[in-house]
Amino acid sequence: MSRLLNVEESPAAAAPAGPSMAAFLALGFRPLYIAGASWALISIALWIFTPQLLGEPMTLVAWHAHEMLWGFIITIAVGFLLTASATWTGFNPLQGKPLAVLCILWCVARIGFLLGGLTGFWIAAAAELAFFLMASIALARVMIKGRSRRNYGLPALILMLGVADLLYLLAVLQGNYVVLMERFDLGLIGMAVVALLIARRVIPFFAMRMVQGLQIPMLARSGHVQMTFSVLALVAGALVQITGTPMTPGSGPHALPLIMAASLFITGLISLGQLLYWKPQAVLRKPMLWILYLGYAFLGIGLLAAAWQFSNLFDPAILSGVLIRSATHVHLIGLAGFCILIIGMLTRTALGHLGRPLALDRSMLAGHWLMVAAVVLRLAALWPSAASLHLLHLAALAWVLSLGLYLWRFVPMLIRPRPDKPAPVSTPKKAAAAPVAQAR
Known part of the structure; x- marks a missing residue:
């Protein structure tokens, strides 16, 4: 059980080193957590406060729904899986230049969908599909290499989320709102399958590790x-x-x-x-x-x-x-x-x-409560009333503050080596899994 679920490492007392590109690109969670959280903050601010900046052909609700699901939620899931799979299998799926390429593809997609225009749309779509294809291949490679049979379905699920993304983007061009939302629901359910699979494993494990005797x-x-x-x-x-x-x-x-x-x-x-x-x-x-x-x-x-x-x-x-x-x-x-x-x-x-x-320190705990507040306020805004717009703005503000606190607290850590380990260096693929194996 510990081999499958241990996705944590031991704390250290050494002072942190300076920022390091090698450390930043050592595991998938480092750049993708920063990218996903940053984009979630920026995209909500754009959607709520400056929607006039969104361009054709994916505007307003279509852009908001797409960027929240594929640009944020699924991006974080990919970052988690690229990291957890290294622990499950003993092999790092992506690091260094290949991980940088994956992040560049993600950035191209975000910029292309935001700036609008048909050419930018297709460039963004191609980059995003390449992102999902590259991530699923990397996951499949280490799952097979590490004989992690229990997790063989995860690469296929990531690939299916990419297919759902393609179907959604095609519906954007059709201009049929009903079909668009049905395909969004398809992606939403696909992500729910991934979330259930991950959460059902890690939540009990985390709880038993943290609560003595549980x-x-x-x-x-x-x-x-x-x-x-x-x-x-x-x-x-x-x-x-x-x-x-x-x-x-x-x-x-x-x-x-x-x-x-x-x-x-x-x-x-x-x-x-x-x-x-x-x-x-x-x-x-x-x-x-x-x-x-x-x-x-x-x-x-x-x-x-x-x-x-x-x-x-x-x-x-x-x-x-x-x-x-x-x-x-x-x-x-x-x-x-x-x-x-x-x-x-x-x-x-x-x-x-x-x-x-x-x-959790105070800023981390505040970030948790602000996210809960954002959820409560946004759900309250679903009921039509004179206060709905105000509730929506308050929800967006709580959301921005929550993710802003996370980035303020964690970016300095995510761009530096672990304090108990030296910065990773370029190594042959076979040896690259050693730091992961030590972490289990």
Whole structure:
């Protein structure tokens, strides 16, 4: 178990060295955590406060949805997997120049989608697809080399997220908002599969390591059922797109959306059930843990809301407002679920891999509470009222402050070597895994 889940390193007392490009490009989490968090801060500020700067052809809601999911959330997931897989397998998927190339592809995509224009759009799309292809190949290589059979599906999932991205970008050019949001949901569910797979493994492990005497069952059987139904929901969603099955409210129930909804409902229930088995009362005084529990709870609730939305079993003439808005399940899963989990994982895994004490200082704790505030305010803004715009602006401000605090605190650490190890140097590929092996 420790071989699969140990994604932390021992703290050290030595004074930090100066910034080092070799250290910065030593593991995927270092540049991608900075890139993802920075872009999440910038893109929300642009979306809320200066939307007039967004260009064609991907404007307003389409740009915001894409950049939050693929530009931020999935980017952080890729950074985590490129790091954790090094521990799971003993081989570093990407470091040095190849990792720099991956980051450059990511930057080209962000700039191209922001500046607009059809040429910039296609350059950005090509760069982003190359990003996913390169990441999935790197993950597959080390999974096979390290014989990490349990994780063979992860490279395929990353590749599928890239395919969902392509489908979304094609829908942008079609200008069909309904199709656009259906393909966004496909990417959202694909990311939910990845998030469930990661969180179900690491949250109990982190909790048992931090809370003395805490024992949590691994719930392997429920995890397998959870994965089966979440993948079934993803497949049903893909078939909805292939067959053109209508999913808009009032179109009536259809077989594929019902399968998708039922699968998501079961997945969400299992998630909430697992949370109870993880003994949440034991982590209430551990902010580094309860933030992860809270994100996982919202992810389960969001999946139940998505099941309600996709089932089409309600009459929109009777139920209206927030109950039938697609923004409800999108923000429950994407903001309350993914982003609360992300702020916790950004902190916990970075401290572990950087050889720092596993404890939150005041700025880190403030960042956690600000992210929770951003979620509460944004969800409150979903209810139409005279205060909605003000709530939206406050949510954006809390979001910017949360990620700003994270970057202020962690960038100086992420660009420096671990204080207990010298800066990495260029080594042959076979020897490059040594620092990772020492960290386990």
